[in-house]
Amino acid sequence: MFGKCNNPNGHGHNYVLEVTVKGEVDPRSGFVVDLKQLKEVMNHEVLDAMDHRFLNKEVPEFASRIPTTENLAMVIWNRLAPKLTKAKLHRVRVYENHDLFVDFYGESS
Amino acid sequence: MKAYLHRRYRFSASHRLHSSEMSEEENRSTYGKCNNPHGHGHNYVLEVTVSGQVDGNGMVCNLVDLDGCVQSEVVTLFDLENLNNRPEFANSVPTTENLCIVIYDILKRKFSGAHLERVRLEETMMNSFEISS
Numbered sequence: 001m002f003g004k005c006n007n008p009n010g011h012g013h014n015y016v017l018e019v020t021v022k023g024e025v026d027p028r029s030g031f032v033v034d035l036k037q038l039k040e041v042m043n044h045e046v047l048d049a050m051d052h053r054f055l056n057k058e059v060p061e062f063a064s065r066i067p068t069t070e071n072l073a074m075v076i077w078n079r080l081a082p083k084l085t086k087a088k089l090h091r092v093r094v095y096e097n098h099d100l101f102v103d104f105y106g107e108s109s
Numbered sequence: 110m111k112a113y114l115h116r117r118y119r120f121s122a123s124h125r126l127h128s129s130e131m132s133e134e135e136n137r138s139t140y141g142k143c144n145n146p147h148g149h150g151h152n153y154v155l156e157v158t159v160s161g162q163v164d165g166n167g168m169v170c171n172l173v174d175l176d177g178c179v180q181s182e183v184v185t186l187f188d189l190e191n192l193n194n195r196p197e198f199a200n201s202v203p204t205t206e207n208l209c210i211v212i213y214d215i216l217k218r219k220f221s222g223a224h225l226e227r228v229r230l231e232e233t234m235m236n237s238f239e240i241s242s
Binding site: 001002003065066067068070071073074098099100101102103104105107 | 110111112113114115116117118163166167168169171172173
């Protein structure tokens with residue numbers, strides 16, 4: 001089923017995460033979102049939790065599911081969506097590599 | 110839950126844009142350099158998007174199945190070929206628009222592992238075409 005990705009010693013990827021948020025442009029700031037705040041949320045929820053970590057063992061969501069890129073996109077969505085207040089999360093795109101990437105638009109899509 | 114999986118493939122092919130329904134002059138003015146009688150080539154990038162519920166294995170579809178299908182049903186047909194000589198273009202000009210439609214139709218018929226959302230074909234870094242379901 002998983003081919004080379006089933007190697008018992010695991011393997012790594014240089015993931016690229018693309019987060020899209022949507023919302024009304026604030027008339028005072030001209031922003032959809034406070035980028036500094038978004039960055040803080042992303043750093044805290046995603047990078048601190050996952051960067052340079054063994055996804056299978058160090059990220060609690062993967063105790064009960066396989067860390068495919070599909071599941072990774074959904075886990076990241078679930079971590080980010082509740083933390084965003086003004087702007088809404090529209091899409092989480094995770095590149096496993098340049099030629100393979102997954103989009104997740106939330107449960108309602 | 111539904112997710113979208115995108116996969117990119119590469120192939121190279123040559124073509125000449127020339128319509129038998131146009132005069133020589135009209136062909137030249139319509140297709141410009143692409144009407145060069147000796148043809149020219151592109152390193153195409155094919156981006157296939159499929160969607161579906163993520164299954165218990167954490168997958169939209171088995172990537173081996175998708176890769177195998179695109180390889181055997183699309184890439185081997187066109188890689189290092191002159192598109193004008195292919196039967197798919199016996200009655201149409203092998204523009205990248207038409208090639209994109211041909212590839213979409215093939216994959217729609219041949220790939221059943223997930224829903225085919227989109228076929229996007231890059232002719233160069235500067236232009237691409239896509240067909241969506």
